[in-house]
Amino acid sequence: MTKVITYGTFDMFHIxxxxxxxxxxxxxxxxxxxxxxxxxxxxxxxxxxxxxxxxADIVAAIKYVDKVIPEESWEQKxxxxxxxxxxxxxxxxxxxxxxxFLKEHCNVVYLERTEGxxxxxxxxxxxxx
Ligand code: C2G
Numbered sequence: 001m002t003k004v005i006t007y008g009t010f011d012m013f014h015i016x017x018x019x020x021x022x023x024x025x026x027x028x029x030x031x032x033x034x035x036x037x038x039x040x041x042x043x044x045x046x047x048x049x050x051x052x053x054x055x056a057d058i059v060a061a062i063k064y065v066d067k068v069i070p071e072e073s074w075e076q077k078x079x080x081x082x083x084x085x086x087x088x089x090x091x092x093x094x095x096x097x098x099x100x101f102l103k104e105h106c107n108v109v110y111l112e113r114t115e116g117x118x119x120x121x122x123x124x125x126x127x128x129x
Contacts, residue, residue, distance in 0.1 A: 002087045004028035005080060007071045009036045011048040012122050013058045016114035023111055024090050025064035032084055033059050034071035043073075049123070081105045 004027050010017050025031050035056045041048050048055070052070070060068040069080070081089065081102065088107040089099060096110045 001030060002028035003030045003032065003085055004088045004090055005032045005034065005084065005086045006090050007034040007036070007077070008091070009041055009044075009046055009048055009119070010055050010059050011046075011050050011119045013055070014117050014119065014122060016117045017059075018062065019114045020092060020111060021059075021062050021064045027088055027090060027109065030066045031064055032067045032069060032080075032086070033065050034069045034076075034080065035059055036071040040070075040072050077102060078105055 004024050006020070006024055008017070010033075021031065021033070035052065036044065036046070036048075037052045038048060050058075056068050056070070059065055077089065077099070080086065082105070086106050088109055089102050090109040090111060091099060092113040093110040094113055099108055102108050
């Protein structure tokens with residue numbers, strides 16, 4: 001049973017998020033997704049439109065996802081990897097290299113992002129309507 005974990009805001013869920021979660025599921029048997037809380041997003045300097053509970057419920061409803069947990073801090077990753085016996089940490093390559101310190105604890109994989117879509121682009125398109 002290989003277990004994969006990823007972390008993210010998943011605001012205004014879009015095809016880039018879905019493509020990532022779909023590819024993640026092909027890397028293991030069980031996929032855990034840590035969804036950034038509203039408070040943690042403030043720390044990340046990220047303004048979200050959709051509250052955490054709704055973002056978490058949407059991610060939890062994706063068929064590739066087995067479990068959703070809150071992401072409350074930068075520091076929780078190592079604890080999560082140990083707590084859930086994670087084999088592979090995966091995240092989009094916009095974070096390339098940023099989480100290499102986790103290599104002592106599990107495999108670390110950076111996947112290509114889906115081009116042409118992002119929450120920021122969606123927000124800008126909506127405000128232009
Ligand atoms: N993503 C993607 N393609 C896009 C947009 C996003 O593959 N077009 C991926 C990102 O690379 C990330 C995941 O989808 O792996 C979630 O993206 P965000 O919600 O923007 O997550 P982020 O704010 O980068 O939070 O501790 C890690 C952070 O919480 C990551």
